[in-house]
Amino acid sequence: MNHDEAKTILMLYRPGTADADDPQIAGALALAKREPELARWLEEHSARQEALRSKFRQVTVPAGLKEQIISESAARVVTISRQRRNTVFAAVAAMASVVILLIVLSSSWIPHRQNDDNTMAIYQKQMVGIALRGYGMDLTTNDPAQIRAYLTQNKAPSDYSLPAALQKAAFTGCAVEGWQNVRVSMICFRTGRPLPPNQSSDLWLFVVDRGSLKGAPESNQPRFAAVKGLITAVWAQGDKVYLLGTEGDESAIRKFL
Amino acid sequence: MADNVEFESLVARYYEPLYKFAFSLARDEPDACDLTQQTFCIWAAKGHQLRDVTKVKTWLFTTLHREFLGIRRKQTRFPQVELKEAAPELPAVSPAAISRLDTGQMLDALARMDDVYQAPVALFYLEDHSYNEIAEILKVPLGTVKSRLARGIGQLQQLLARDIAAGRNPQPPTL
Numbered sequence: 001m002n003h004d005e006a007k008t009i010l011m012l013y014r015p016g017t018a019d020a021d022d023p024q025i026a027g028a029l030a031l032a033k034r035e036p037e038l039a040r041w042l043e044e045h046s047a048r049q050e051a052l053r054s055k056f057r058q059v060t061v062p063a064g065l066k067e068q069i070i071s072e073s074a075a076r077v078v079t080i081s082r083q084r085r086n087t088v089f090a091a092v093a094a095m096a097s098v099v100i101l102l103i104v105l106s107s108s109w110i111p112h113r114q115n116d117d118n119t120m121a122i123y124q125k126q127m128v129g130i131a132l133r134g135y136g137m138d139l140t141t142n143d144p145a146q147i148r149a150y151l152t153q154n155k156a157p158s159d160y161s162l163p164a165a166l167q168k169a170a171f172t173g174c175a176v177e178g179w180q181n182v183r184v185s186m187i188c189f190r191t192g193r194p195l196p197p198n199q200s201s202d203l204w205l206f207v208v209d210r211g212s213l214k215g216a217p218e219s220n221q222p223r224f225a226a227v228k229g230l231i232t233a234v235w236a237q238g239d240k241v242y243l244l245g246t247e248g249d250e251s252a253i254r255k256f257l
Numbered sequence: 258m259a260d261n262v263e264f265e266s267l268v269a270r271y272y273e274p275l276y277k278f279a280f281s282l283a284r285d286e287p288d289a290c291d292l293t294q295q296t297f298c299i300w301a302a303k304g305h306q307l308r309d310v311t312k313v314k315t316w317l318f319t320t321l322h323r324e325f326l327g328i329r330r331k332q333t334r335f336p337q338v339e340l341k342e343a344a345p346e347l348p349a350v351s352p353a354a355i356s357r358l359d360t361g362q363m364l365d366a367l368a369r370m371d372d373v374y375q376a377p378v379a380l381f382y383l384e385d386h387s388y389n390e391i392a393e394i395l396k397v398p399l400g401t402v403k404s405r406l407a408r409g410i411g412q413l414q415q416l417l418a419r420d421i422a423a424g425r426n427p428q429p430p431t432l
Contacts, residue, residue, distance in 0.1 A: 011407050018387060044352070048414070051355035055363040056382040059277045065290055066272050069297045070265055095264065095301075125287035129295070132328065228288075228328075 003038055006031045007045075014053070015046050064180075071181045120215040120241075123179060123208070124234065128227045128245055130177055130186065131204040137188060140173040140200070147174045147187060156183040157207045161237055166244070166256045172201045182212040189256075191246060203256065206243040216241045222257055224250050233257060268297055271317050274385045278318060281379035282325045284364045292328075296321040318386075318394040322376055350418040358417065366416040374409030381406050 001009075006028040013025050020026060032038045139150045144167070151158035156176040169189040177184040185208075188201035195202055210216050217223055222233035222244075230245040231253050246253050272293055279289035299320050307316055355363075367375055380391045392402040 008407060011410055012381075012388070012403060014381070014384060017384060022388070047352035048350065048355060051352040052363065052413070053382050053384060054356070055358065055360045056277065056281065056379070056384075058360045059280050061273045061276045062286060062290060065276060065293065066268055068290070069268050069272060069294050122287045122290070126291055126294075129288075129291040129328075 001027060001031055003031075003035065006035075006038055007041060010042055010045065013042075013046070014049065068180055071178060120213050120217070120234070123213055124225070124227050124232060124243060126179065127177070127184065127186075127204075127206045127243055128230050128232060131230065131245055132228060136175065137173040137200070138175045142171045144171050147171060150174060151176065151185045154183070156185040157209060157240060158185065160185065160187075160207045160240055160242070162205075163257045166205065169203060169256055177206070179208060179212065182209060184208045191252075191256075203246040204244070206245075208241050208243075210236055210239050210241045213241055224253070264297075264301065267300070267313065271314065272297070274383060275317060275321055277383055278379055279321055279325065281364060281367060281383070282322075282375060284361075284368055288328075292321055292324055295324050299324075312393075315390055315393045318380070318390075319396065322394060325376075350414055350421060354421045355417060358421070362420060363417070366413055366420060369416055370409060370412045374405055374412055377402055377405045378409040378413055381410070 009024050009028040010032065013019050013029070020029060029042075032042045138154075139147060141147060148158050151174060154176050166189070170192065172188045172190050174188060175186045177186050184206050187205040187207070189203035189205070190201055191203050193202060217234055217236045220235050220237050222235045224231065224233050226232070227245070229247070231248055231250055232243060232245040233253050234241065234243050236242070244253060244256065246256075275296055276289055276293045279292040280286070283289050283292060296317055300317065304313075304316075307313065367378060370378065376395060377391055380386050380394065386394065388399060388402055388406075391406075392399045395402065397405075
């Protein structure tokens with residue numbers, strides 16, 4: 001092994017980790033002990049690496065993320081149990097029970113998340129993320145009455161009021177999503193634009209109780225914003241907050257308001 | 258077997274390293290939260306299919322990485338910059354100069370690297386993973402991981418050296 005080969009190998013060396021157990025690295029480290037020039041290079045390289053590693057360590061995890069993961073996954077588990085009741089009911093119900101129990105326990109043992117996590121902006125991105133990344137439709141139907149009944153039955157917001165243009169859009173179904181221990185109604189539509197083969201919807205409405213969102217709009221006038229490649233409109237009416245999203249620009253969404 | 262892994266303890270054990278990996282890739286807090294959460298949602302739905310409980314960690318990181326790639330493909334909102342071949346010698350960027358950078362600048366440089374190097378380099382610096390684990394997470398052979406790491410580290414340092422020389426400020430994530 002010459003110096004250049006040793007340097008190439010030692011570029012991957014992370015002091016203080018199990019990397020030194022790697023035979024190639026162990027050999028290169030042994031060479032560095034014998035060769036002062038290589039040792040100097042290694043010392044400087046290690047210091048540079050440590051500076052970079054410290055930057056990654058400085059990434060801080062938002063408060064409340066763990067509780068949010070648990071609560072939202074619990075909502076999903078409940079949904080799955082409905083969908084697969086006949087086949088996996090016992091297993092899923094047991095898991096849901098455990099998760100719900102943990103939520104109840106965590107509400108008394110773990111300090112509540114900071115209000116900063118409860119922002120409208122994060123809610124908006126989370127819901128748009130659900131629409132973009134693919135989701136399981138709980139109910140597939142073009143009947144608005146069935147959708148409302150399903151959401152009522154599953155204790156999700158169902159006393160919503162839709163803009164006149166949206167009432168005329170083609171409904172495709174709905175799902176119940178979770179947001180920090182509250183249920184969110186997701187109502188799916190089709191705009192009429194051509195869609196990829198595996199996609200049935202391209203317009204999504206999320207409805208949540210206003211009290212669950214810090215910084216929620218108070219006006220019934222829509223506020224537009226591009227979020228993750230979708231154009232969104234947010235407005236409030238009564239005790240509900242509405243978030244509508246689709247692809248395109250503001251004009252693409254205005255026609256449904 | 259995976260059914261025996263308690264969900265909450267799984268979350269408690271892995272949500273922080275998963276979030277840090279997600280943040281390294283996405284550079285945006287809500288996106289990173291979303292990726293982390295989605296990873297556990299997929300676990301809740303499909304984790305029971307995993308037979309070898311010792312693979313939970315790599316399964317979670319692999320899933321998060323796939324989700325990130327899927328979202329990025331859909332959104333094409335992470336512009337890529339074509340880079341020349343990494344120089345055989347590392348650029349002369351001092352550890353002190355790196356220390357003066359903030360995390361955002363470092364992640365900005367990571368985001369400008371070739372796609373293929375971003376995830377291995379992030380996993381490398383996060384230090385929770387051996388080379389074998391990184392290979393398993395990314396589903397590539399060990400030798401490929403090592404060569405990608407060597408080239409990726411070179412690219413990162415090259416970019417940082419340019420940024421430091423140019424006095425560049427971190428770029429906000431593109432939404």
